[in-house]
Amino acid sequence: MTKLMAWYIALLGLFFLSAPKVIADANAELLQLAQDYWDHELYEDPLRATANGVHDYNHRLPQVADADQRRRLQAARQFARRLRRISRDALSASNQINADLLAFILDHRIALAEFRSWRMPILSDYGFHQALLYIVRETPFRTHDDYQAYLQRLKALPEYFAQNIANMRLGLEEGFTQPQAILPGIIDSFEVLQLGELESHPLYQPFLQFPEAFSSSQRASIQREAERLFRENLAPSFAQAAAFMKNEYLPGAMRLVGASHWPEGNAYYQALVRFYTSLDDARPDDIHALGIREVSRIRQEMQAVIEQTDFTGNFREFLAFLRTDQQFYARTPRQLLAHAAWLAKDIDGRLPGYFGKLPRQPYSVEPVPDEVAPNYTTGRYVGAALSASIGGQYWVNTYALDTRPLYQLPALTLHEAVPGHHLQAALALELENVPAFRRDFYPHAFGEGWGLYAEKLGVEMGVYTTPYEHFGRLSYEMWRACRLVIDTGLHASGWSREQAIEYLATNTALSEHNVRTEVDRYIAWPGQALAYKVGELTLWELRQQAESALGEQFDIRGFHDAVLAEGALPLELLRQQIKAYIVLEKERLSEH
Numbered sequence: 001m002t003k004l005m006a007w008y009i010a011l012l013g014l015f016f017l018s019a020p021k022v023i024a025d026a027n028a029e030l031l032q033l034a035q036d037y038w039d040h041e042l043y044e045d046p047l048r049a050t051a052n053g054v055h056d057y058n059h060r061l062p063q064v065a066d067a068d069q070r071r072r073l074q075a076a077r078q079f080a081r082r083l084r085r086i087s088r089d090a091l092s093a094s095n096q097i098n099a100d101l102l103a104f105i106l107d108h109r110i111a112l113a114e115f116r117s118w119r120m121p122i123l124s125d126y127g128f129h130q131a132l133l134y135i136v137r138e139t140p141f142r143t144h145d146d147y148q149a150y151l152q153r154l155k156a157l158p159e160y161f162a163q164n165i166a167n168m169r170l171g172l173e174e175g176f177t178q179p180q181a182i183l184p185g186i187i188d189s190f191e192v193l194q195l196g197e198l199e200s201h202p203l204y205q206p207f208l209q210f211p212e213a214f215s216s217s218q219r220a221s222i223q224r225e226a227e228r229l230f231r232e233n234l235a236p237s238f239a240q241a242a243a244f245m246k247n248e249y250l251p252g253a254m255r256l257v258g259a260s261h262w263p264e265g266n267a268y269y270q271a272l273v274r275f276y277t278s279l280d281d282a283r284p285d286d287i288h289a290l291g292i293r294e295v296s297r298i299r300q301e302m303q304a305v306i307e308q309t310d311f312t313g314n315f316r317e318f319l320a321f322l323r324t325d326q327q328f329y330a331r332t333p334r335q336l337l338a339h340a341a342w343l344a345k346d347i348d349g350r351l352p353g354y355f356g357k358l359p360r361q362p363y364s365v366e367p368v369p370d371e372v373a374p375n376y377t378t379g380r381y382v383g384a385a386l387s388a389s390i391g392g393q394y395w396v397n398t399y400a401l402d403t404r405p406l407y408q409l410p411a412l413t414l415h416e417a418v419p420g421h422h423l424q425a426a427l428a429l430e431l432e433n434v435p436a437f438r439r440d441f442y443p444h445a446f447g448e449g450w451g452l453y454a455e456k457l458g459v460e461m462g463v464y465t466t467p468y469e470h471f472g473r474l475s476y477e478m479w480r481a482c483r484l485v486i487d488t489g490l491h492a493s494g495w496s497r498e499q500a501i502e503y504l505a506t507n508t509a510l511s512e513h514n515v516r517t518e519v520d521r522y523i524a525w526p527g528q529a530l531a532y533k534v535g536e537l538t539l540w541e542l543r544q545q546a547e548s549a550l551g552e553q554f555d556i557r558g559f560h561d562a563v564l565a566e567g568a569l570p571l572e573l574l575r576q577q578i579k580a581y582i583v584l585e586k587e588r589l590s591e592h
Helices: 003-044 046-051 066-084 093-113 128-138 144-155 157-174 180-191 202-207 216-252 265-277 284-306 315-324 333-353 406-416 421-429 444-461 467-492 497-507 512-524 528-553 556-564 571-591
Strands: 363-367 379-382 392-396
Touching: 003 046, 003 066, 003 093, 046 128, 066 093, 066 157, 093 265, 093 571, 128 157, 128 180, 128 202, 144 157, 144 202, 144 216, 157 216, 180 216, 180 512, 202 216, 265 284, 265 444, 265 467, 265 528, 284 315, 284 467, 284 528, 333 363, 333 392, 333 406, 333 444, 379 406, 379 421, 392 406, 392 421, 406 421, 406 444, 406 467, 421 444, 421 556, 444 467, 444 528, 444 571, 467 497, 467 512, 467 528, 497 512, 528 556, 528 571, 556 571
Parallel strands: 363 392
Antiparallel strands: 379 392
16 A cells, blocks of 8 residues: 555545534534524514513513614624535535525525615504504513513613604605605504503503402502503603604605615615515516416406306406495404304314324414504414414404405415414424524515415315305405516506506405505515515426326325425425425335
8 A cells, every 4th residue: 555545545534534523513503503693683673582482571672773773784794604604515404404594584684784674664554663562462461570571661662662763764864765645544553552541552451451369559559650651651752753754754755656766776676576585586577577477367267257156247347246245245343253263263174184284373363453453454364472372363354344355255264374374384383403593484485475375275175165255266366466567566667556556456356445555565565565476376386396296196285294394485495395305205105
C-alpha cells in the first residue's frame, strides 16, 4: 500500500467517523434556531402568544413604533443568516422541511418589510383597534393573577393605540393610506368601541362574571379598578382614535384605489402576489388571464344548474330571483345558526369516508360578534390553542339576514368548518416532533386553497341536495375566480371600485351588501384574494396526478392524509410532498 493510498483511507475513516457528528450538529442547530425564532415571535407579539396558549405575556401588548419595526427586521435578518450557515444536505428529511418553511417565512418577511406596511395597520374588516377583541376569548380568567394580567394589558392599550396612530400619520405624510371610498365602514368599527354602557363593552365582559372561588371583596376590588381604567384611560383613547379617523385620516386619505397608486406600489403588489400565492414566478397578468378563463368555465356550469330548476328567465334575472325571494333566507339569527349547525354536524358524520385521520379538537357554531358584524364577511373560522378552554369556532354572520342566503350555507360550512379550515388547522395543532412555529404556520394559498377545495369535495360527499345549493357552491367558486380578475384589476390594471363591484355583482349571486363588502376587502388587502383559487387549482392538479399514477388503487383518504400530514405548506413544497407520497404508495402497493 502506498503512502498516498494509506492517507486516503485514513481520511475516509475520519470522514465517516465525523459525518454523524456533523449531521447531529446541523439538526440540533436547526432546531435551536427554530426555537429561538418562535420564542422571539411570541415575545414580540404577546397577542399571538395568547392565541397560541402561551400566557407568559398576557399582561402586555405589542410595541409597534418605527424603532420596534426596525428591531424586528434586524432580528429576521439575523435568523436568516443563521439559517443560511446550516448545511441543508446535513439535515434529516424532516428538518429539511423545517428549514424550508422557516426560510419561506424569513425571506418573505424581509422582502415585505421594505415597504413598511405597518404605516397602514387597518383593513376593511380588521385593524389594530380590534386585535384585543379577538384575544379576550382565548385569555384565561381563572385566577386573581389572570385578572391582574388583563388589567395590565388594558392599561397598555392607550399607548398601543397611540403608536399605531403615529404610524398612520406617517402613512398620511408619505401617501400610503387606505382609500377614502372604503373608510366609512372602517370608521364605524372605531365608533363601536366608544364607551356607552360599560357592561355592554366587549372588552369589559370578563369583569361581569368571576370564578366561584373569588370572594365578594376580590370581585368588588377588581371591578372598581376596571371601571376606573375604562372611564379614565380607555374611554379617552377610544374617543381620540375615532376622532383621528374621522377628522384627520379620512380627509387626508388617498382618493384613488389600488396599490399602484402607493409609493413603490407596483413592486409592493408583486411582492404580495408572490407571498400570498407562495409561488415565486406568479405574475399579475397571468393570474388575471387565469381568472377570466375560470369565470367563463364556471359560468357554463352555473347555466347548466339553472336549467335543472323551473326558472325561465335569463342569468341576470335568476340572480335577482335568488337575491330577493324570501324562501332562500332565514327569518331569525337563531334559524340561520341552527341550519349552519345542522350542516356542520351532518358533514362531521361523512368525514370518515374521506379522511383517515381526524382531529381531536371540537368546534362550535357561533354568530359573528355584534361589534364587527356590519363590515364583516359572511363567515370565518377562528381557531383556538389545544390548551384553551374552548374549541375552534365557525363564525356565521347574522347581521342583515336578507343578505345571507341559505343555499350558500353548505359551501360556507364546508370551507370554514369541516373539512375546511377547522379540520386542517386542528390537525396542524396535533403535529408531533416539529418546531412549535409549524403548528401556527399559515401560508394563505394552502389554507384558503384547501378551504375552496373542501367546498367542491362536498359534491362527492353528497352535501349539496338541491339545484340551488349546487348553484350556491358554484357562485362561491365563481366568487373566488372573480377575485383573480378583480384583485389584479384593482392593483395592477387600474380598475375602479365601481368597475370591480359591477364585475362581481354581474357574475355571482352574492347580495349587493356582500359584493361591496368583498370588493372593499380586496381594495384594503392586496394580493390575499389570489390565494384561494391558486391554491385550490393546485390541489386538484395534484389529486389528478395521484389518481392517474395510482389508478384504481387510489385511496381518497390516503391522499387527503398526505396533503395534511405536514401541516400547511407553500405550494411548491406541497408538490414535492405529494410526489413523494405517490412514489411511496406505488412501492407499498407493488409489495402486495
